Amino acid sequence: MDNDWIDEYHEGVRYGLKGKVIIKEFSPYQEIAVIESERYGRGLLLDSCWMTAEKQEKHYHECLAQPALCGAKNLDKILIIGGGDGGTAKECLKHKEVGYIDLVEIDSKVIEICQEYIPTIGGNAWNDPRLNIAIEDGIKFVEQAQQDSYDIILVDGSDAKGPAEGLFNRDFFENCQRILKPNGIFATQSESPEAFLKVHIEIINLINEIFNYSDPLYGWVPMYPSGWWSWTFAAIDKPRYLNPIKRRVDCIEQNCQIWSPRWQKGAFQAMPAFIERGLKK
């Protein structure tokens, strides 16, 4: 069969990859599809929205993980909410200092399908004894977790609708703040300043109210709406995400495609004028 176009539609815009659907299934939470694309290798869609692809995953996973992993005081205990494709876990496990990771994914089907059809995104993470997978609702998980439990919390969820909706509100962020160690770092994807302007600004303002220090970082994920993406980092004792620790940088830098200390410094500065004017003072 010839390849066809598979598109994500968003408010009068579509972004399509030429390829073939190789599996499409429904879980209790969402539709899960994997395609073989000509340009980016295998790609994952949830509810017809692009999540990741083999040759594009570093654009997202490095940017979410490395500013946090390179800046936190310790890397003993890491929590990932979502991240069922394994890419964020793989990115964390580049660091030898990591003690263990709790990966809390609500949808076991996402993990099963990614392990079977796109195993390269999680790579060795799936076999690393430091990775503990919990099939649970991340919102309940952070409610029940003990205070000061984690050195790093990374929220790797889909858009602020469907199963990920509760990952972008005050209760959730307050629980993350409570269970984060005082010298740790919190990070979440915070949507596109272009395609999801309203929710982007809401996320930044909320996190800014709840944590002592917070800053959005701007990058690119070509397959996401507008291609322009953001992640927001937060901390309690000081803005540790702004200052990568040299021994950690040395450990991972050659193994990164987008991220570098230089890139990160620029990406934290590159806030467009209309967002700077739109944020609460």
Added chain:
Amino acid sequence: MDNDWIDEYHEGVRYGLKGKVIIKEFSPYQEIAVIESERYGRGLLLDSCWMTAEKQEKHYHECLAQPALCGAKNLDKILIIGGGDGGTAKECLKHKEVGYIDLVEIDSKVIEICQEYIPTIGGNAWNDPRLNIAIEDGIKFVEQAQQDSYDIILVDGSDAKGPAEGLFNRDFFENCQRILKPNGIFATQSESPEAFLKVHIEIINLINEIFNYSDPLYGWVPMYPSGWWSWTFAAIDKPRYLNPIKRRVDCIEQNCQIWSPRWQKGAFQAMPAFIERGLKK
């Protein structure tokens, strides 16, 4: 008639806007089309590639023009190569200090169609007595221009194929260097580091050989392939584009949507690791 999808295709990827084609004509150089889109207002395509749209033009024009206009010693004489939609000229003319602009566009039909169907992109520039339009080949124009003629040269051409192909080679850049005043600034769009990786690196390396100072700047134009875009700035006596002059910033800052001194500082730093490794040392 219902709206339909109008797509640009690029190596197994497509980016489409929902809308209606309102005019499509052939000039001696290319196919020119204007659409009415639901999300971004009227948009221009040349040879089926997205050029600009009413609600997205600032992503491109501010980033090409303002680092140059805010940094050059003087703004007496400006040269724009290409730029037939008028957006770069409008961006320059925000500055009261501008003496005059030579806009050298090869295709008169692009100007005619933009003036008639998307007049907002050029806006008042089309009626500003400081704007001189020359319908000429930009490559020949820079060959014939006198040494030290311009304070600013902005190359606002389409991709490195078709009529714009000669805007990305050594002869052209050397002529630009020759006709630029020693305290001026040269800038060109330099393609996507993702969708046009090879030509992106070639442009940066060439400009770096020809000018004493040069730096790429990274931003976003959602409608271009990958959404991730770059512009490269160059200068002769010092890297003036890095230091916006305060009185110029004060004159235009409130009137910019993407550009600000903060954004610019970040955008010059935000070079991804794979490009930093790919450039000549």
